[in-house]
Amino acid sequence: MTFEMLSKPAKTDDPMRGLAPAPVRVAQIVAVSGSQAIAMLDGDVPKGDQFGERRIEMGALMKIRTPDCFVVGVVSAISCPIPESEAEPQNQVMIELNLAGEIPVGEHSQKPAFNRGLSSLPSVGDSVYRTSRHDLELVYSQPGAATIDVGTLYLNSGVSARLLMDDLFGKHFIVVGTTGCGKSSAVCCILQSALKEHRSAHVVVLDIHNEYSTAFDGMAELIDPSNLHLPYWLMNFDELTVALATDDEYRDAEVEILGEAVLASKKRYAAAQSRRLRDPGVAIGITVDTPIPFRLSDITAFIDERLGRLEKTQAVIPLRRLKGRIEMLVGDPRYGFMFANMVVEDTMTEILGRLFRVPIDNKPVTVINLAAVPAEILDIVISVVSRLAFDLGVWSEGAIPTLLVCEEAHRYAPAAIDDRFMPTRNALARIAKEGRKYGISLALVTQRPSELDPTILSQCSTVIAMRLATERDQLVIRANTNEGAIDLLDFLPLLGEREAIILGQGVIMPMRIKFRDIGSAKCKTSAYRSFSSAWKEPQIDSDMLGEVVRSWRRARKA
Numbered sequence: 001m002t003f004e005m006l007s008k009p010a011k012t013d014d015p016m017r018g019l020a021p022a023p024v025r026v027a028q029i030v031a032v033s034g035s036q037a038i039a040m041l042d043g044d045v046p047k048g049d050q051f052g053e054r055r056i057e058m059g060a061l062m063k064i065r066t067p068d069c070f071v072v073g074v075v076s077a078i079s080c081p082i083p084e085s086e087a088e089p090q091n092q093v094m095i096e097l098n099l100a101g102e103i104p105v106g107e108h109s110q111k112p113a114f115n116r117g118l119s120s121l122p123s124v125g126d127s128v129y130r131t132s133r134h135d136l137e138l139v140y141s142q143p144g145a146a147t148i149d150v151g152t153l154y155l156n157s158g159v160s161a162r163l164l165m166d167d168l169f170g171k172h173f174i175v176v177g178t179t180g181c182g183k184s185s186a187v188c189c190i191l192q193s194a195l196k197e198h199r200s201a202h203v204v205v206l207d208i209h210n211e212y213s214t215a216f217d218g219m220a221e222l223i224d225p226s227n228l229h230l231p232y233w234l235m236n237f238d239e240l241t242v243a244l245a246t247d248d249e250y251r252d253a254e255v256e257i258l259g260e261a262v263l264a265s266k267k268r269y270a271a272a273q274s275r276r277l278r279d280p281g282v283a284i285g286i287t288v289d290t291p292i293p294f295r296l297s298d299i300t301a302f303i304d305e306r307l308g309r310l311e312k313t314q315a316v317i318p319l320r321r322l323k324g325r326i327e328m329l330v331g332d333p334r335y336g337f338m339f340a341n342m343v344v345e346d347t348m349t350e351i352l353g354r355l356f357r358v359p360i361d362n363k364p365v366t367v368i369n370l371a372a373v374p375a376e377i378l379d380i381v382i383s384v385v386s387r388l389a390f391d392l393g394v395w396s397e398g399a400i401p402t403l404l405v406c407e408e409a410h411r412y413a414p415a416a417i418d419d420r421f422m423p424t425r426n427a428l429a430r431i432a433k434e435g436r437k438y439g440i441s442l443a444l445v446t447q448r449p450s451e452l453d454p455t456i457l458s459q460c461s462t463v464i465a466m467r468l469a470t471e472r473d474q475l476v477i478r479a480n481t482n483e484g485a486i487d488l489l490d491f492l493p494l495l496g497e498r499e500a501i502i503l504g505q506g507v508i509m510p511m512r513i514k515f516r517d518i519g520s521a522k523c524k525t526s527a528y529r530s531f532s533s534a535w536k537e538p539q540i541d542s543d544m545l546g547e548v549v550r551s552w553r554r555a556r557k558a
Contacts, residue, residue: 027095037073056095064122072101098119128407140509148162151513175187183445188518205367207367207369244325244326250318274362368385425456
């Protein structure tokens with residue numbers, strides 16, 4: 001079978017149905033330089049034909065006939081060196097091609113297959129042809145590899161856009177785009193497509209805007225502050241210091257006191273457990289980072305004991321402030337999921353099982369709604385979940401491959417240096433650099449890639465770029481993309497809703513696609529409130545406003 005045979009009409013009772021065009025030469029190579037080639041079009045620029053082919057335009061896929069193969073290239077520029085005029089009509093239209101791969105033919109291939117890279121380059125005089133739907137299917141499919149269908153190609157809406165599942169999920173990916181372009185819908189589409197055939201997945205979604213709660217048709221464990229249990233003792237010491245210590249001249253003293261108090265409290269709890277279980281190993285090797293329970297009452301008792309030994313000098317200020325911070329967190333209902341004054345029990349196994357779906361119990365996804373989590377502790381919650389995911393991967397030796405989806409990633413892993421974000425950024429950076437060894441992967445979603453930590457961004461092997469209007473954000477994506485078809489990124493400001501350019505290891509080759517429409521009921525959008533409809537009729541009365549105020553004061557949604 002030759003490559004040309006893929007374009008022959010399919011056998012059918014209807015002589016017109018399924019008919020595919022024969023290969024049509026449209027240009028001739030006139031220059032080759034490295035991975036680029038220039039061709040001159042034959043006659044006028046093709047306008048398409050009865051088979052629905054697009055005219056030759058930016059991003060189009062072309063094939064160049066060489067003695068051993070068809071070289072596949074992407075149109076990166078179109079120009080007319082001498083503009084046409086009535087007096088002197090010109091037909092010298094030039095196209096520039098970024099060479100992407102090849103399809104061996106004839107004696108060199110028993111079965112057509114697309115390969116990235118080139119074994120032989122085109123030369124001057126080689127013919128350039130349009131690609132048909134069959135050609136596109138051959139180029140963008142990968143027989144034998146696990147792929148997921150997420151939409152259609154921009155080049156031909158009849159050809160499925162498929163992503164390489166293992167490379168996409170196993171090597172981190174990022175979805176970027178301005179507000180309203182469909183980032184959340186794209187993530188939902190990717191996850192839903194993967195879950196169709198992979199019901200034993202482990203996916204954790206950090207849902208900042210409560211957009212994913214209805215996206216998975218009962219396949220998700222829904223967690224929000226009302227049913228979240230993430231006790232303070234699961235924090236490591238860095239996270240505890242961010243939560244409890246102030247950021248002024250007394251910080252060092254507070255951190256020192258907190259370290260001593262936490263270690264003493266953990267040893268006290270471990271010793272009690274050791275006596276109860278008659279297992280002396282429980283209390284061995286305890287550090288401030290060991291994830292075992294301890295009581296906040298023991299911390300305050302430690303502080304009180306120190307206060308009782310000190311005179312009224314400046315030395316008591318760090319102790320009092322630390323105790324006051326603990327009492328404030330315990331008494332604030334907004335922090336109840338983490339600091340509630342409850343009986344301390346070792347529930348680490350149950351907490352990990354619920355967060356990371358062990359057992360799966362027909363719910364492979366955990367959606368953690370963080371919309372109502374106080375901003376001053378949001379990054380700590382994300383840090384704890386991210387670090388637990390990594391540590392679970394390490395101690396299970398990769399037995400639980402987990403995808404961590406981070407919405408609005410630039411908010412809690414920013415490029416700007418800020419000590420308040422260090423634990424969260426460190427947790428995500430550790431996953432980005434080492435997570436793939438332990439089956440822990442990141443899916444970052446952001447509208448401002450320029451504000452995301454560059455170390456974390458650089459580890460994303462696949463970029464799903466949706467509409468980006470800001471030049472600074474476009475430059476960051478370009479700088480982190482090593483692709484011959486990087487010219488496709490010129491389209492970023494022009495992409496429509498649900499359209500994306502995908503580059504990197506998660507695709508066979510760079511492509512422009514349109515994600516499948518999953519429906520508004522599947523994934524809530526972050527679209528703005530409609531003023532034109534809301535202002536026509538009264539939407540709220542005094543009774544409703546009173547209920548809003550009561551809920552506001554209870555720090556709880558009605």
